[in-house]
């Protein structure tokens with residue numbers, strides 16, 4: 001299937017001479033939730049801004065829903081909704097006027113029923129006659145989402161949608177984003193909250209210093225690069241590791257009560273049963289076993305560090 005967004009050899013050098021994007025190639029699949037992760041200044045906002053037609057690229061090309069973002073600017077832009085990081089609305093306007101104006105801006109026929117439902121979904125219907133100024137921070141963020149969705153885009157970009165949002169609202173927003181995906185909207189989000197990507201994304205792209213470091217299915221990424229730690233609680237403390245256990249892979253805590261073994265989840269044979277067999281051979285009893293999977297955060301940090 002044709003990707004809904006195709007980015008080819010995209011470069012961006014700002015007027016200052018700073019090269020923010022270096023030959024980016026990226027395809028976004030129809031209907032997916034794609035999370036773009038990267039440290040501060042990696043180029044996430046620059047990339048999104050180019051796709052949305054806010055910043056000009058220095059080279060390369062981008063299509064959205066098969067339309068060239070430069071040649072077919074209006075049509076391509078009509079397919080896209082953007083929730084920016086910062087408030088970009090007239091704070092003296094009401095919520096209702098804001099979304100209505102936004103729909104008109106993209107040349108869509110008025111549809112008050114759609115806008116009513118949209119505001120209801122975002123728990124903003126009661127606030128439709130309030131000015132933006134009179135809303136709480138979380139409500140203002142929801143207005144930005146309503147504004148981005150007012151013209152029924154097929155593609156929604158969310159630039160750090162939940163930064164500075166409380167836990168409850170964050171959970172509501174995640175649920176809403178999933179619902180949009182069910183309705184067929186393709187979602188691209190940037191985030192610093194790795195748990196957000198871990199929880200929601202189908203695929204993850206990592207960008208660092210203007211380069212795409214990796215693009216992968218989330219599950220495959222976690223499987224490939226994931227590490228697991230097995231902790232064995234011993235029934236009685238021991239002074240040193242038994243000689244039949246490989247001391248490169250297994251360590252004993254100082255109090256002699258716990259063994260720690262790290263292994264990769266990609267390998268067919270984890271080595272766990274071998275270790276337990278060796279303990280049995282050496283006559284060492286254990287009282288408990290637990291395993292912990294490395295988080296996406298640990299994977300992400302190691303990926304970015306590798307490239308430093």
Ligand SMILES: Nc1ncnc2c1ncn2[C@@H]1O[C@H](COP(=O)(O)OP(=O)(O)OP(=O)(O)O)[C@@H](O)[C@H]1O
Pocket residue numbers: 014015016018020038039040041042043044045046047
């Ligand atoms: N208008 C500009 N002129 C010059 N340099 C810029 C401009 N806008 C951004 N940059 C630089 O480009 C780089 C990428 O910035 P960008 O905002 O795309 O990063 P980001 O990944 O979105 O970061 P953050 O996570 O902090 O939002 C940064 O080094 C930034 O200083």
